[in-house]
Amino acid sequence: MSVKKTPLNRIHREMGGRMVEFAGWEMPVQYKSAVEEHHAVRKAVGVFDVSHMGQLEIVGPDAEQMVRSVTCNDVGRLQDGQAQYSAFLTPAGTFVDDIVVYRFNAERFFICVNAGTTQKDFDWVVQNQAGNVEISNLSDQYAQIAVQGPLAEATVQALTETDLSGIKFYWFTEGQVAGKPGIISRTGYTGEPGFELYVSTEDAEHVWTRVFEAGKPHGIKAAGLAARNSLRLEMRYPLYGNDIDENRTPLEAGLGWIVKFNAPFIGRESLEKQKESGVTRKLVGFTMVDAGIARDGYSAHLEDGSTGEVTSGGFSPSLGKSIGLVYLPAQSAVVGCEFMVDIRGKLRKAEVVKTPFYTPS
Amino acid sequence: MAMNVPEDLQYTKEHEWISVDGKIVTIGITDFAQQELGDVVYVELPEVDQNLEKEESFGSVESVKAVSEIFTPLDGTVTEINEDLADAPETINEDPYGAGWMIKLELSDTEQLDELMSAEDYIAYVEEESGS
Structure with missing residues (x-):
């Protein structure tokens, strides 16, 4: 299988990104200095291409129930425009993947999944389809740009009429960034305030370039996978394939807080047993x-x-x-x-x- | 990638440089190696007086993302280590051929020096290895 390239591949090369293969994608591991990129995100603002991440959508009258049955967190707690960290689990209660579930409304859910597991996740969700829903893999349609750091909001606000201060942590809205439509989500993998922007692949270069311009006065730096990894590790955020996989359960991984036993979901019985006996x-x-x-x-x-x-x-x-x-x-x-x-x-x-x-x- | 390869040094396939002063050699990693590694955040070196055998690992250089072991291309006894690297490992990025030196070795067999590469050979080797 050939290595996939994100729509920002050309820009990464122009910026001197050191390209490596990660989860089947050619991605920048760093540009000039992974340490400086890390500090830029902690102290100012950094921008990451995370277009390798996958996006699934579950739409239809039974969407909410279907999502509840395949995820361990309680999607019923979400309001329209709210997101939730969750997971797909095997019947044994181990991780198929860790995910972020976005509720547009009770009949439309958007799910951000890991790059290396996108196809596996899609197949798994389709296999567990229930009720009247349509499941799509939208990964090829979306680019994903993460703008993270204490000055991320100032950077993105300069490019949108959406009032970003009105978007709370783990909430999102549809809006325009740099004149292009997309999803503006206050989420991230760094522990810093910031946004993840989902835009169409053909708009990716435009949005990235404008974000970079808007962030210049704030000292924005493009950041690669190495900084993304050191930032997430400092926050103890797990990395799928390393800290969690099909051999580990959320209870073992210290992610018991994303498991809600109030309704049936795949893996529930196993986790109930594990909870009772102790990990x-x-x-x-x-x-x-x-x-x-x-x-x-x-x-x-x-x-x-x-x-x-x-x-x-x-x-x-x-x-x-x-x-x-x-x-x-x-x-x-x-x-x-x-x-x-x-x-x-x-x-x-x-x-x-x-x-x-x-x-x- | 622009790469600095001083003429007056000798080189190994493991991307070390060697500067020779009689029976004493100084060893470090090349500009190419430090660029490949990225920001060096930790360096582990041998003890003074330790005897090293050719092709033995004598330490490691670690960046944020990776670890690279350092091998001696020559038999000898460690006479000095660069202790400044403990507090300032980034010196290896900033000045790989100068302040970023790693160890000094007293050679037991100076004939082994003949096996090292010249600057010209090393450049050709790197270009071939990186497929450019």
Whole structure:
């Protein structure tokens, strides 16, 4: 299968983006400096091409019920124009994907899914279709641009007549940005205030360029996947494929808050059982006590001989230290617990800490 | 990508540079290597007096996204390490051939120097490897 390109590929190359393959897409991992891009998002504003993300739509008289049956969070709590972090789960209660559900109205839901899982998600939703609904994969029609940081609102506001201050966290509206129609959503993957803009693929270059111009006075920087990863990790946001996958449940991943047992959904019985018996392993945050950086996939070793797995690890530019997420046996997954990480053959001490690692100001 | 390759140094396929002063050599990573890695955030170096064997990993250079092990192309004993890199690992990005040096090694076999690449050979190697 050939590597896919987003509509902003040409612009990334022009801007000196270092292109890598990620989840089947050619994406910029960084432009000039991943650390500077990270700081720009924390202190000013950064713009990310996240057009690799997928978009599904479920439309029809039974849409709300259908969405409830395939997602673990309670879509019934949403009002029109509200979004919700949620997940598709297997019957075993493990992650098919983590997603954001947007309610336009009771008969129209828009779902943002991960890039690498888009086709799997679409097939899975179609397989579990219930009632009178139509399911579409709109991923090829949408580009997605994330504008994130304390000056993100000032940047986007300069390009739209929509009053952005009226959009609360995890709410969205349809509107025009730089004269192009799209969805303006106050969501993101960085912990900073900001917006994700869903626009048509043919408008992507125009909107990106205008966002960049509008953000210039604020010191906007284009940011790549490396900064996106360090920003999300500081917030303890999970990454599908690393921290969550078809072997992990939301209860193990510390995402119990997105599971609402008030109505049937795929995976509910398994999670009810797991909730009752208690999880045997849990995802927690850690920092390195000894020198070194723990990376994805490194093993963790506890005093009692039990082991764990680092699923995300790296250097935190905001904190200036090595942080990560690790699955540990539940009894050890408590703040203050020390363990060793096998860093390429050397055992180095790490400590479980409270998360998020970083609190945006 | 613009790449600085000083004429007076020697190079390895693992993108290290070597500067020779009698039996003492200084080793660091090339401008190409630091650009490939991106922002260096952590450097691990051996201890002084440690004996290294050719092709042994003696440390690592880590960026936000990746880790790269550093291999010695020569047998020898570590006489000095660049301790400033502990507090300022970004020096490797800023000045890879100068203040970003990593270790000094006293060679046990100077004949091994003949196996290193010249600047010209290294440029050709990088161009071939990156397919440009």
